[in-house]
Amino acid sequence: MNFCSHCGSDDIRLVVPDGDNRVRHVCGHCGSIHYSNPKIVTGCLPVWDDKVLLARRSIKPRQGFWNVPGGYMENGETVEEGARREVREEVLAEVEITGLHAIFSIPHINQVYMHFIGQLPAPDAFGSGEESLEVRLFSEAEIPWQEIAFTSSVYTLENYFADRKQGKPQLHIGQMEYKRS
């Protein structure tokens, strides 16, 4: 942040506002406090029988890698609506959400992933959206573990197949460990 988005001043200071206990971007001219908070990445793992649907990313970052359909939650929607929208956009599918599967915080990049499980209506009821090079169903044995785009997707997939073995869907709450060197 170089300029105040309210008054245009370049007098932006990193200070702790009165009554607060954290450093914020504050405008020295008009006093506006500019907060920054974590974003939600909402998504859904579409399933059919013993298989899950992944999308190969056509965009950066991690272009060419496989991912659980998802993206930034938008203003004006619920978490579930956002997850269904992302599935619709990336894998051209309409899923019936059956539950929330994973909440995965990534503190060092200020993101919280929320992954639902969604039932596909048919084994061929999907396609490649604009942000996907390819979309396909994978059994557990077929998952390309070395080509998964993000840690959040690895977390969701590992826990999904473990839950299946136990016949017990559940909510997993985790975080990415970040080793500061």
Added chain:
Amino acid sequence: MNFCSHCGSDDIRLVVPDGDNRVRHVCGHCGSIHYSNPKIVTGCLPVWDDKVLLARRSIKPRQGFWNVPGGYMENGETVEEGARREVREEVLAEVEITGLHAIFSIPHINQVYMHFIGQLPAPDAFGSGEESLEVRLFSEAEIPWQEIAFTSSVYTLENYFADRKQGKPQLHIGQMEYKRS
């Protein structure tokens, strides 16, 4: 948004960027896209025996009304860390989180509440933080339903006591209905 926070230009346009499908604030001078996304309000209902701990707000909005301890999730923390921090700040307690209880989307103000349940270490192990006028334990019969600050807290409390009767803690996913007139 009146000015670009990157270059200071006042040429801010509401347009759909290339490759996007939503209107964003875009700077006509430097091309920066300024996204706005929902915020997470993370919190926790501290419990002891058959009672729950609420805080009476000393600050606006809804000053003087009772609330489940919570507030905006901050950068650099996990959802659970944020919930414990809010409990520490507002009711001076250290809870052991036992599970996630409610996710409550409020699409028209771009918020997602996430409320955990937390065990108090002792029936008097709390106090009034700076943002609280008063903090106390309530049995279900004592809850001041007409003086609860926010719908998200009503949702959490109603579901908490219903779950208790059934002896079955579970995750509730809901949203605030907003009737456009």
